Amino acid sequence: MPSWLENLRTLLAENAALGMWMMGFSVLALLATIVALPWFLAALPADYFTKNSKQRDLKSHVGLRAIVVLAAKNVLGLVLVLAGIAMLVLPGQGLLT
Structure with a gap:
């Protein structure tokens, strides 16, 4: 068994209440998503995905x-793209450690 998995198992064994809170929150989040998603979809206008969105006129907003x-x-x-590329090739925690 990997050491990180053994550490997690030990942590949850020592803190059973933490594991129960995590499990309870996960179940609550799942149920909230199941309830909220149909409500959000029903609130969308019927032509939400087919109508053209209003294009902002760039010339009217040009200023410093x-x-x-x-x-x-x-x-x-650009910074986020470069950070993503760096995280692909840097080992472990990268520059943090």
Whole structure:
């Protein structure tokens, strides 16, 4: 048995209440999802997936703030993509340890 699985087994054996709380929360989340999903789907308009969404006119929103926000979003996206690629090739916890 892997050591991490043995550690988890020991943790749950020593803290039975924690395991029960985790199991109870999981069951509660499952039931809430089963109840909420049909309600959310019924609340959607009938043409939600077929109608064209309103396209924002970029020319009417061009300004320094819009350019800065757009640049920041693109830089954040680039950082996240590079972090994802790095996590694919770095072993273990990567640069944290």
